[in-house]
Amino acid sequence: MKRSRQILLHDAFRVGIALKAADGLLEIVGGVLVWLLTPSTATRIVHLLFRHELAEDPRDFVATRLLGASRTLARRKAFASAFLLSHGLAKVVLVVALWFNRLWAYPLMIAVLVGFVFYQVLRLAQGFSLMLAFLTLFDVLVIWLTWHEYREQKRLRATRVDGDGRLR
Secondary structure, rough: OHHHHHHHHHHHHHHHHHHHHHHHEEEEEHHHHHHOOHHHHHHHHHHHHOOOHHHOOOOHHHHHHHHHHHHHHHHHHHHHHHHHHHHHHHHHHHHHHHOOOOOOOHHHHHHHHHHHHHHHHHHHHHOOOHHHHHHHHHHHHHHHHHHHHHHHHHHHHHHHOOOOOEOO
């Protein structure tokens, strides 16, 4: 019973970090696009993608939020690009290290995600967002899975080392 629980938790950990890697790659792509696109091009792309929704309802929630975001990004282009690139690169590097069971990456991933959660909770306190709440809960789950996997990896390494510090 305990072995099947361990396998389930390990698999959930792998899925969680794979999703974090995909998120990191999307952030990298987004950071590059923010850096390369002009503000007017970004606004035109949003208008093009959501023209039907805006024609039906000029106050469409998603479309108006994206238009607002494109205008905000235009004003803060360098910050937005650096933010997305740094977050994306951090996630991808840490996920690769975790995938190869680098012990140093587990506590670092936990620390990085705790920082993200702290920031996200501050943002949620300013104004509720269902998507941000979901992302925050997902990050908390990945923190717990990472902590559990870290403990398991340390236990496995301890059982493979004999009294002289050599691998068995």
